[in-house]
Amino acid sequence: MNLDQILNLVTRMFVRKAVQKGVDKAFELGTRGRQAGTTPADQAQAHAAREAAKRARKAAQITRRLGR
Numbered sequence: 001m002n003l004d005q006i007l008n009l010v011t012r013m014f015v016r017k018a019v020q021k022g023v024d025k026a027f028e029l030g031t032r033g034r035q036a037g038t039t040p041a042d043q044a045q046a047h048a049a050r051e052a053a054k055r056a057r058k059a060a061q062i063t064r065r066l067g068r
Contacts, residue, residue: 001009038046
């Protein structure tokens with residue numbers, strides 16, 4: 001690999017992480033107002049859904065790595 005390829009690789013990694021954090025923050029800001037009237041059961045269900053989505057993202061990432 002030459003220097004140009006390495007720089008492109010590192011740049012893509014940082015941009016991907018920044019975009020993911022931005023999307024997460026936007027969803028967090030968008031749902032913050034709706035959580036005021038939720039019950040503890042609803043909050044627990046939402047937390048479980050977030051954890052399931054997180055596990056799904058990890059699983060997708062692992063399968064992409066194995067597919068290389």
